[in-house]
Amino acid sequence: MKYSTSPPISRCNSPVPIETGSNLPMPVTYRQDCMGAATKCYKYLRKLLKFEQMDFEFALWQMIFLFISPQKVYRNFQSRKQTKSQFARDDPAFLVLLMCCLCISSIGFTIVLGLGFLQFVKLLFYMIFIDYLVAGLIVATVFWIITNRYLRIDKTQDVEWGYAFDIHLNAFFPPLVILHIVQLFFYNGLINYDTFSSRFVGNTIWLIAVSYYIYITFLGYTSMEILHKTHIILSTLPIILLIYIMTLCAGINISYLVMEFYHYRVV
Structure with missing residues (x-):
């Protein structure tokens, strides 16, 4: 009696759909992707309690290159997709x-x-919890849907929600x-005054910061081959520039207003 020597087909990635003859969902062992979003999220959150397993040196490298060459950071995300079948960070x-x-x-x-x-x-x-986590969850979800x-x-x-959050x-x-x-x-010595130079410095800092955010977001979604027309993200830059000019002409110091807002909500 001869036995087959070929390896068994994995149930997680079976190339042939399995007929169950039932309207009930297939068991987990028969699904195409056994490691779903919930499982990835659980493993990611569980690692938050294990600092010894985190690669802080690599994370610091990413932070530095987000300033000087953000394209290199997203090349690493592409490599992760090839090796771990996901764009999102697992660390x-x-x-x-x-x-x-x-x-x-x-x-x-x-x-x-x-x-x-x-x-x-x-x-x-x-x-x-508000500016970082809640706002981040909302922004990532909006981009993920769009x-x-x-x-x-x-x-x-599809675009992974975790990758949208990473972007x-x-x-x-x-x-x-x-x-x-x-x-x-520079705030107390240069920006916190009702002069044009103070408004110019404060608003220019905001212009640079927002432009960084838009550009890095654009790079993140452009690196995905399954997406097109991602240049739409960059189309917001002229709008930001127009708002910048309007605030200067209207005598609005954005930095001062934001600092006052922070002061108001904690006092």
């Missing part, structure tokens, strides 16, 4: 380092605005450093 080290940067910036805001300890705690809460519904040319694949984190980091760290050194 939360970048997320943790961003939170550390927010803690540092909160200390800077506390000093510049002259806040107390309880106000610092409130500010830190707002920055991490790209999958309107920009996708390969209907057999937001990448694009968020340079503005975070520019607005929450660098700007603080």
